[in-house]
Amino acid sequence: MSTPTCTVGVVLGGVAPEHEVSIISALQAAAALDRSRYRPIPLYIAKDGTWYTGDALLDVETYRDLDRLRAQATPVALHPNRHGTLRIVEVPAASRWERMRHTPLRATIDVMLLGLHGGPGEDGSIQGLCEAMGVPYTGSGVVGSAIGIDKVLSKELCRLHDIPVVDFVALRESEWAHHEDEQLDRCIDMLGLPLIVKPARCGSSIGIDRADTRAELDAAIEDAFRYDSKVIVEEAVTALREINCSVLGTPAEAEASVLEEPVPSSEEEVLSFQDKYMREDDAGSSGAKARGPEGMASLDRIIPAELDSGRTTAIQEQAVRIFQLFECAGVARIDFMMDRNTGAVYFNEINTIPGSFSFYLWEPSGVPFDRLMHRMIQAAQQRFSEASGRIRTYDVNLLSERSLSGFKGSKSNGSGS
Ligand SMILES: Nc1ncnc2c1ncn2[C@@H]1O[C@H](COP(=O)(O)OP(=O)(O)O)[C@@H](O)[C@H]1O
Ligand SMILES: [Mg+2]
The missing domain is CATH 3.40.50.20 (Rossmann fold)
Structure with a gap:
């Protein structure tokens, strides 16, 4: 070797x-x-x-x-x-x-x-x-990561580019503290019920609740503020199918993986932290449900998601567009919500460092894990060398003696003596 x-x-x-x-x-x-x-x-x-x-x-x-x-x-x-x-x-x-x-x-x-x-x-x-x-x-840069972690900014960016998102209200702690009733009215008037409440910048379903009544909404918002000073309240998609797609590369050369449909363990609508990472292996699970070794790969999921080819391609194209919009690099996973009744597909969130680097989506897409890592590292090096080619410093020394004359703190104008 x-x-x-x-x-x-x-x-x-x-x-x-x-x-x-x-x-x-x-x-x-x-x-x-x-x-x-x-x-x-x-x-x-x-x-x-x-x-x-x-x-x-x-x-x-x-x-x-x-x-x-x-x-x-x-x-x-x-x-x-x-x-x-x-x-x-x-x-x-x-x-x-x-x-x-x-x-x-x-x-x-x-x-x-x-x-x-x-x-x-x-x-x-x-x-x-x-x-x-x-x-x-490896992975996305500062801006894509910062916007991607924020469920409010991500949805605003997508909406600005005509990518469908569910209606939502963003709440800040200072507004909430003094105007609880007004804020509850605002959410229910604008969005109706049921609603989903999330801390804006967490993940893994931490602090996420569904609210079917005004009292539940109040409690859910209070709970979400324990995790973040910004909270997002969203319309709940009640007949929900979740469809995820991973994208690999750079904005100039991005490729979409096969789609996955995660399956919740119970009738509960919100995929929990336990669903995502802590399920015991059950050897008897159906053949359609792939199961990786551990981590994010332990979630029950259908790969590829059972959707017709037109719909699959449309979601993959949308995922690539979102990857480009966030100026992502390496690998990201874009999660969509589909309404079973209307067929509408909404952007839900982007994970700029997806669990298990989404390798379980790339293997069936023809990219083995070692290759996935190689491409991620190549993307990192490419972005670095492109950025390094730009002007970052000037050869001229602005602090040469001449240019210091008149500078307040310099001895040459007497102020330091
Ligand atoms: N608007 C919504 N309607 C119905 N279910 C939702 C909605 N938003 C989120 N969920 C459920 O909650 C889960 C976690 O929400 P998500 O936005 O993906 O946050 P996280 O970053 O914690 O994964 C989703 O996987 C889905 O099961
Ligand atoms: Mg999620």
């Missing part, structure tokens, strides 16, 4: 409710990397925000015992490096003796594989960190 040429920092964990889900997605991705090309270095963000590395972090068993994990892993800090790479350096030991007898770990990362879900891992924050550090990273 040839020596891998590219070192991939596989970022996993994170300070978000989807911490464990991220560990599964990222380890699946690390295992799928073609080792003749890529050398994975795990970068685990613990729940307290500390970053760790170490080979043991590539094994899911390590995460069962967090004390053992801390003993086996090395805390690291990130350092900007030569443009286009990132350096990780072991956090120095507290004792002088330890520091003297130990050579601190250092490694250079060529590309960051962002395997985080929710919170700062998916809302543009860590993407911004990578931009500022000057290192390529």
